[in-house]
Amino acid sequence: MTPATTDTPARRPGVGRVWLLGWPALVHLVLDLLLAVVFLTVVLSAVGTALGSITLVALPVLVLTLLLAFGMVGAERWRIAVFLRTWVPPMERRPPHLPAWRRIGLDPRPWRSLLYLTLMGLWGLTGGLLVTTLLAGSLVALAAPALPDGAVLLGREVAPWVPWPVAAGGAVLLLLMPFLGWVLGHVDVALARLAISSDPAAREAALSARVETLTETRERAVDSVEAERRRIERDLHDGPQQRLVAIAMDLGLAKQRLSTDPGGVEELLDRAHASAKEAVVDLRRVARGIHPPVLTDRGLDAALSALAARSPVPVSVHVQPGPRPPARLEAIAYFSVSEALTNVAKHSGATSARVDVETREVDGRPVLQATVTDDGHGGVDPRRGSGLTGLRDRARAVDGEVLVSSPPGGPTVLTVRLPLAPAPTTTGGQP
Structure with a gap:
C-alpha cells in the first residue's frame, strides 16, 4: 500500500x-x-x-x-x-x-x-x-x-x-x-x-546522500552536455564546414570559367564532387558520435558489432537476446562500450577484446550489464582518468554503477550496470 x-x-x-x-x-x-x-x-x-x-x-x-x-x-x-x-x-x-x-x-x-x-x-x-x-x-x-x-x-x-x-x-x-x-x-x-x-535517522541520511548524488550527477551531466556541444561544433568546423566552403569555392570558379576555360571546369567539378563525398563521410562520423542511427533502428547488437568492426583491436561481441531495454539505457551502454574500446585501443596494449551484454538480476533488481574485457597489461587505476569519470557520470545519472578490475598484467574487466527498474524507496506517512 x-x-x-x-x-x-x-x-x-x-x-x-x-x-x-x-x-x-x-x-x-x-x-x-x-x-x-x-x-x-x-x-x-x-x-x-x-x-x-x-x-x-x-x-x-x-x-x-x-x-x-x-x-x-x-x-x-x-x-x-x-x-x-x-x-x-x-x-x-x-x-x-x-x-x-x-x-x-x-x-x-x-x-x-x-x-x-x-x-x-x-x-x-x-x-x-x-x-x-x-x-x-x-x-x-x-x-x-x-x-x-x-x-x-x-x-x-x-x-x-x-x-x-x-x-x-x-x-x-x-x-x-x-x-x-x-x-x-x-x-x-x-x-x-x-x-x-x-531507522528514521538512517533513512534521512540515505535520502540526504541520494540528494547529494543527484545534485552532483546533474552538475556533471550539464558539464558533459556542454563539452559534447563544443566537441560537435569543433568537429563540424574542422570537417564538414571546411569541405563545404571548398565545394562552394570550386563551384564558383567553375561558373566563372565556364565560358573561358571549359577544360578547367571539368577538373573543378571533379574536385567539388570528391569534396562533397568526403563531407558526407565527415557528417556521418559526427552524427555517429551524437547517436548512431543503427542503434535506434536495430538495437545494441548491431550497433556494437559496427563499433567493433571499426576498432583497431579485434573485438568479439556477444549480446544476450531478449526484449530491448529502454532507449536511454541503450544509449548509455553503447557510449560506455565505445569509450571503453577507445581506451583499450589507446592505452591497454591488448591484442583482443570481448564485449558481453546481458540482462541479469543484481541485489534483487534487473539490470542491463555491459562487460568489456581485454588481454592488455592491466594496471588501470579507477580513481584516475577522465574517461572512467565520464563513464561513471553516465551510469550514475540512471542509478547505475561502473566496476573496474585491472590487476597488473591484466586482464582488465570493465563492467557497467544500468538498472532496468528504479530502486525501491520507503517513506512513511499519515494523512
Missing part, C-alpha cells in the same frame, strides 16, 4: 477529522484483542523451541516460526495503514555486499518481528480489552431504556427513571470513544515504528 504523505503532517487534524479517524482506530484496537492470542502463541512457540534442545526437528520448526512472524508483520503493516491511516516503513535489508550466509543467517528482521508480536500481544490484552469493554458497556447502557418495567439487576429493582440517565451516559461515552481510539491507536503506531520500522 502506498503512503499518501510524509512522516510529519503538514498540520494537525481538526477535532472532526480526529473523531472520524477514531472509528477505524477502534476497530483496529478490537482486532488487537482478538489477535493477541495468536501473536502470543507464535511467540511462545518460538521461545519454547529456542530454549529446548536443538534437534533436526526443532531447528526447522524455529525457522518456520520466525518466517511466520515475519509474514505476520507484513500483514500488520497493511492493517495499520488501512485502519490507522499511517504507513510504517519496512525494516532495512542486510547490506547486499555481505555474503549470502550472513545476509540470511544474521538477518535481524525475523527476530524484530518476534519482538513486535510480543509487544502487540501484551498491548492487545490491555488496550484492546479496555476499548472492547468500554464499547460493550456503552452499547449496553444505550439499551437500558428497553428494560421491562420492574426489571431486577444485581438483586435490586430498577427504578423507572434510571435507564434514561444510563442511556445518556452510554451515548456520551460512545461519542467520546473515537477520541480514545485515536489516542490509543498511536500506541500501536509507536510500537510498530519501534520494532518493525526502518
Whole structure:
C-alpha cells in the first residue's frame, strides 16, 4: 500500500477529522484483542523451541516460526495503514555486499518481528480489552431504556427513571470513544515504528546522500552536455564546414570559367564532387558520435558489432537476446562500450577484446550489464582518468554503477550496470 504523505503532517487534524479517524482506530484496537492470542502463541512457540534442545526437528520448526512472524508483520503493516491511516516503513535489508550466509543467517528482521508480536500481544490484552469493554458497556447502557418495567439487576429493582440517565451516559461515552481510539491507536503506531520500522535517522541520511548524488550527477551531466556541444561544433568546423566552403569555392570558379576555360571546369567539378563525398563521410562520423542511427533502428547488437568492426583491436561481441531495454539505457551502454574500446585501443596494449551484454538480476533488481574485457597489461587505476569519470557520470545519472578490475598484467574487466527498474524507496506517512 502506498503512503499518501510524509512522516510529519503538514498540520494537525481538526477535532472532526480526529473523531472520524477514531472509528477505524477502534476497530483496529478490537482486532488487537482478538489477535493477541495468536501473536502470543507464535511467540511462545518460538521461545519454547529456542530454549529446548536443538534437534533436526526443532531447528526447522524455529525457522518456520520466525518466517511466520515475519509474514505476520507484513500483514500488520497493511492493517495499520488501512485502519490507522499511517504507513510504517519496512525494516532495512542486510547490506547486499555481505555474503549470502550472513545476509540470511544474521538477518535481524525475523527476530524484530518476534519482538513486535510480543509487544502487540501484551498491548492487545490491555488496550484492546479496555476499548472492547468500554464499547460493550456503552452499547449496553444505550439499551437500558428497553428494560421491562420492574426489571431486577444485581438483586435490586430498577427504578423507572434510571435507564434514561444510563442511556445518556452510554451515548456520551460512545461519542467520546473515537477520541480514545485515536489516542490509543498511536500506541500501536509507536510500537510498530519501534520494532518493525526502518531507522528514521538512517533513512534521512540515505535520502540526504541520494540528494547529494543527484545534485552532483546533474552538475556533471550539464558539464558533459556542454563539452559534447563544443566537441560537435569543433568537429563540424574542422570537417564538414571546411569541405563545404571548398565545394562552394570550386563551384564558383567553375561558373566563372565556364565560358573561358571549359577544360578547367571539368577538373573543378571533379574536385567539388570528391569534396562533397568526403563531407558526407565527415557528417556521418559526427552524427555517429551524437547517436548512431543503427542503434535506434536495430538495437545494441548491431550497433556494437559496427563499433567493433571499426576498432583497431579485434573485438568479439556477444549480446544476450531478449526484449530491448529502454532507449536511454541503450544509449548509455553503447557510449560506455565505445569509450571503453577507445581506451583499450589507446592505452591497454591488448591484442583482443570481448564485449558481453546481458540482462541479469543484481541485489534483487534487473539490470542491463555491459562487460568489456581485454588481454592488455592491466594496471588501470579507477580513481584516475577522465574517461572512467565520464563513464561513471553516465551510469550514475540512471542509478547505475561502473566496476573496474585491472590487476597488473591484466586482464582488465570493465563492467557497467544500468538498472532496468528504479530502486525501491520507503517513506512513511499519515494523512
